[in-house]
Amino acid sequence: MIVAFSISPAGGDSTGGVSEAVAEAVRIVRESGLPNETNAMFTNIEGEWDEVMAVVKAAVDAVAAHSPRVGLVLKADIRPGHTGELTAKVERVERILGG
DSSP, X not given: OEEEEXXXXXXXXXXXXXXHHHHHHHHHHHHTOSOXXXXXXXXEEESOHHHXXXXXXXXXXXXXXXXXXXXXXXXXXXXXXXXXXXXHHHHHHHHHHTO
């Protein structure tokens, strides 16, 4: 499965920023060893249901350490028997665009 998720702490630092808390969540994802990528809006992670959800929970818990309230947006592509789709889905579209 591929999960795209975004975690947002309520509040933030004295400037209203949330970068420190978000960096903690991204660090957990990267240290998980699962295929992942981070962009301006979401972090994507690929793996089996239980391992992906455990990483998402750990990331939420890390953000919760910075804030008493946390928002989570999650979208999942559940496709048993398929791996490597984090990059393969994009490669298929790029092939079409490239002619």
